[in-house]
Amino acid sequence: MRYREAGFDSMVNESSHLPRRVRRWSCAAFACAMVWCVPTAARAGQDGLVNPHEGSPAATRAGRALFATRCAECHGADAKGISGPDLTELWAVGSADQRTFQTIRAGISGSIMPSSAAPDDELWAIVTYLRSIGTASPVEFATGDADRGREIFQSNCARCHRVAGRGGRLGPELSRITVTRSRASLTQAIRDPGASMAVGYRTVTLVTRDGDEIRGVKKSADAFSVQVVDTDERLQGYLRADLRDVRDETSSLMPAFGVDRLSDGDLDDLLRFLASMREADAAP
Numbered sequence: 001m002r003y004r005e006a007g008f009d010s011m012v013n014e015s016s017h018l019p020r021r022v023r024r025w026s027c028a029a030f031a032c033a034m035v036w037c038v039p040t041a042a043r044a045g046q047d048g049l050v051n052p053h054e055g056s057p058a059a060t061r062a063g064r065a066l067f068a069t070r071c072a073e074c075h076g077a078d079a080k081g082i083s084g085p086d087l088t089e090l091w092a093v094g095s096a097d098q099r100t101f102q103t104i105r106a107g108i109s110g111s112i113m114p115s116s117a118a119p120d121d122e123l124w125a126i127v128t129y130l131r132s133i134g135t136a137s138p139v140e141f142a143t144g145d146a147d148r149g150r151e152i153f154q155s156n157c158a159r160c161h162r163v164a165g166r167g168g169r170l171g172p173e174l175s176r177i178t179v180t181r182s183r184a185s186l187t188q189a190i191r192d193p194g195a196s197m198a199v200g201y202r203t204v205t206l207v208t209r210d211g212d213e214i215r216g217v218k219k220s221a222d223a224f225s226v227q228v229v230d231t232d233e234r235l236q237g238y239l240r241a242d243l244r245d246v247r248d249e250t251s252s253l254m255p256a257f258g259v260d261r262l263s264d265g266d267l268d269d270l271l272r273f274l275a276s277m278r279e280a281d282a283a284p
Contacts, residue, residue: 049098053121053128063129066122074112079133081199083220084113087130089181096134096179100127141178141275144265149273152266160254163277169233170217171254172201178275186271190262193252203249204228206238214238217253221246 053059068077074084081087090096104123107115116123153163160171177186188195197203204218206226216230226246227237231253240246255261262270 049101051097051101051124051127051131053124054097054131056128059125059128060132061129062122063125063127063132066126067129071126079130083199085199088134089185090130090134097127097131100130141183141271144268144270144272146269146273146276148266149269149271149276152262152270153273156257156262157270163274170229170231172198174274175277178271178278183271186274187267190257190267190270192256193254194250194256197252201252203251203253205245205247205249206243207245207247208238209242209244211244215253218248 067075067079071079071084074082075087076082076084079087090100101123103113104116104126107113153161157171157174158167160168162169162173163175181189200219201217204216204226206214206216206228208214214228214230214236216228216236218226218228219235220227223240225237225239226243227235229235257267
């Protein structure tokens with residue numbers, strides 16, 4: 001049994017000319033209609049968190065429309081992140097469909113990511129769309145010495161980054177970084193960290209009325225205040241009225257680890273260590 005793709009295409013095309021409020025209703029109705037077009041066996045597979053719409057062009061189009069109305073405000077129209085993270089690098093491993101579905105369904109405690117009570121088919125449509133725009137290809141970190149990599153991590157990274165519950169908190173937690181980032185992406189982040197700073201870890205310098213400077217990573221900001229984690233890992237909030245200047249920096253707080261500072265062999269060991277953290281987490 002196949003999707004009635006022409007019907008889905010016409011619904012998407014027609015909805016683009018409707019008022020925004022009506023388009024939101026149309027997108028939801030559009031995705032819900034997929035329930036009637038999915039084979040029974042595929043629908044039953046959802047109990048095991050198997051994507052029943054994997055590879056479907058119709059589901060991809062439905063997911064794109066739903067993402068635009070429900071997710072783009074935080075994750076960006078291109079899914080590369082605004083106040084929420086970049087979602088285009090989720091598919092480094094095969095379990096990303098299930099993990100992404102569960103995250104959308106349950107939300108993330110302590111963050112602005114809410115849970116969702118939407119029908120499963122709507123969530124799977126969004127997952128299918130995100131998979132279709134994913135930039136992370138399957139990767140293996142099979143080479144390198146994990147024990148040596150652990151030593152490199154402790155001497156160069158642990159002050160700002162955590163793995164397995166240990167380390168600093170100024171930078172991102174890295175226990176599962178090799179699940180969501182490709183080898184090429186991680187290599188660039190280590191060699192040239194200023195090239196692409198993740199949301200929530202972008203460098204900012206605050207200048208007080210007295211001329212004191214506070215440097216750290218920006219966690220949130222609005223028209224009246226700025227919240228940062230400073231280099232001593234203290235979460236601090238400041239009123240803009242009390243600041244002389246707020247400078248968004250183009251350089252990262254993380255130093256660049258060129259080949260003169262971290263050889264290709266050492267980088268290989270470091271990535272192997274990070275992959276071992278992911279493997280340990282996935283072990284039964």
